[in-house]
Amino acid sequence: MATLAKPNLPRFDVDIFQNEFLADGAREVNAIVTVTATGGGTSGGRPLGVSDSAQDAGAQDAAVVIMVDCSGSMDYPASKMRGAREATAAAIDTVRDGVAFAVVAGTHEARDIYPGDGTLAVASDATRAQAKESLRRLSAAGGTAMGTWLAKADKLFLTRRDIAIRHAILLTDGNNEHENAADLDRAIERASGHFTADCRGVGTDWRVDELRKISSALLGTVDIVAEPSGLAEDFRSMMADAMGKQVADVALRIWTPANAVVKFVKQVAPAVEDLTGRRAEAGPRAGDYPTGSWGDESRDYHVCVEVPAAAVGNEMLAARISLVLPATTAAGAPEVLTQGLVKAVWTDDLASSTRISPQVAHYTGQAELASSIQEGLEAHRAGDVDRATAKLGAAVRIAHATGNDGTFKLLQKVVDVVDPKEGTVRFRRNVSEADSMTLETRSTKTVRVKK
Structure with a gap:
C-alpha cells in the first residue's frame, strides 16, 4: 500500500x-x-488541477449544468414537467455558494434559461432565487436531441476554463428521436473529458442503452426514476454528490x-x-x-x-x-x-x-452478473424465452452467492425464484416495464467483498 x-x-x-x-x-x-x-x-483548499494563480484570481472550484428535457412528451402526464421543475429547484438549492451553474432547457434545440446569456452564474442566495424563478419558463414543446443538449453544456463549461471540476445532470423521458445516432456519438465524443454527467430517465419511454452510452462516456451514473414524484430527492442527492468532489x-x-x-x-x-x-x-x-x-x-x-x-x-x-x-x-x-x-x-x-484471490473471484462474478442480466433481458425482448431464462437464472445464482441483495430483489420482480442456489427461475407473468427497466438500468451496480 x-x-x-x-x-x-x-x-x-x-x-x-x-x-x-x-x-x-x-x-x-x-x-x-x-x-x-x-x-x-467539500470546501477549503485549492482543488487539484486548478492552479494557485487561478485560485488567487477568485476562480470557483466547481461548475454544474442541469439539462432538463422539455420535449412535448414531458406534458403527458403533466406531472413529469412539474416534477422536473421541482427537481431542478431542489438541485439548485443544493449548489453551494461560489459554484458556477446554469440550467438548460432541452428539446430538438438547447436553450440556456438561466442565466440565459451564454455564461455560467455564480451561486449565491440571490442567483439561486433567480434561477428558481426562471424555471417557470420550462414548458413542454418540441422534440428530443440530446447531442444538442450536451453541446450546449460543453459550450457553457468552456466559458470557465479555470474551473477543474465540471459536472452535468441530464434528465429525459424519451428517445433521442430528432437527431441520428451518429450526431449523438459525435457530441458525446466532443464532450468526453470536458465534464462528467449523471443521466436520469423518468417514466418508461426512454432507452437504457442511450443514456448508458452518455453516462459511461462521461464517467457518470445512469438510473431510472419511474415516478415523477421521486425526481426531487434524486436530483438533490446527485447534486450533493457533485458538491463533494x-x-x-x-x-x-x-x-x-x-x-x-x-x-x-x-x-x-x-x-x-x-x-x-x-x-x-x-x-x-x-x-x-x-x-x-x-x-x-x-x-x-x-x-x-x-x-x-x-x-x-x-x-x-x-x-x-x-x-x-x-x-x-x-x-x-x-x-x-x-x-x-x-x-x-x-x-x-x-x-x-491454483488459489484464486477472493477479491478477483468476487468481482469476476459481479461482472458476469451484470452481463447475464443485460443478455437475459435482451433475449426476452427478442422472444428467446429459453435463453432469457437461462441468463437470468445464472444472474439469480450469482446474486445469491455473492450477497448482492439489491440486485436479487430486483430480479425477483421479473422472475419467480424456484432455487436460488441452482439458479432455477420462471419468468413472472405481467412484469411491469418499470421493473424490467429498473433491473436493466441497475444491473451494473455491485457489492463489495465481504470482510
Missing part, C-alpha cells in the same frame, strides 16, 4: 489484492486495485514491463465500467485510464495483465499502478497521488498457483 496527501486535499490510498503465484508457464496476472480518497471534504481528471496509470500487455481494466465497484478501450498512451509502456472526479469515496478496479511466461522460481513486477493528475502546464510533469505494485511469482506448488 502507498499513500500520498497534501494539506486540505484528499488523501489517496491504494491496496492491491491478488494471488501473485502462477503455475509454470502461466502468463495471466489478475489483481483488484482498491483506491480510497479520504479527508477532502474535490479532485478532477484523475487517471489510473498502468506501467508494464517489456513484452507485457494490459488485457483489460474495469472499474468493478461501486459499478461495473469497462475502461479498457479508453487507454491514452502515457510514455514508454504506460497508459492512462480515466476515472473522473473524486470526493471522499472508494472504488475498486480489476486489472488483468499478460506477462511473458517464465520458469519456476522466477519473480517479476507485472505492473505498477498509479493515480495521477495531468500536468497543469505544457512543461510540467503529471502529479502522482498514490501507487501500488502487482507481482508475479512462478511456482510448482499446486496449492499456491
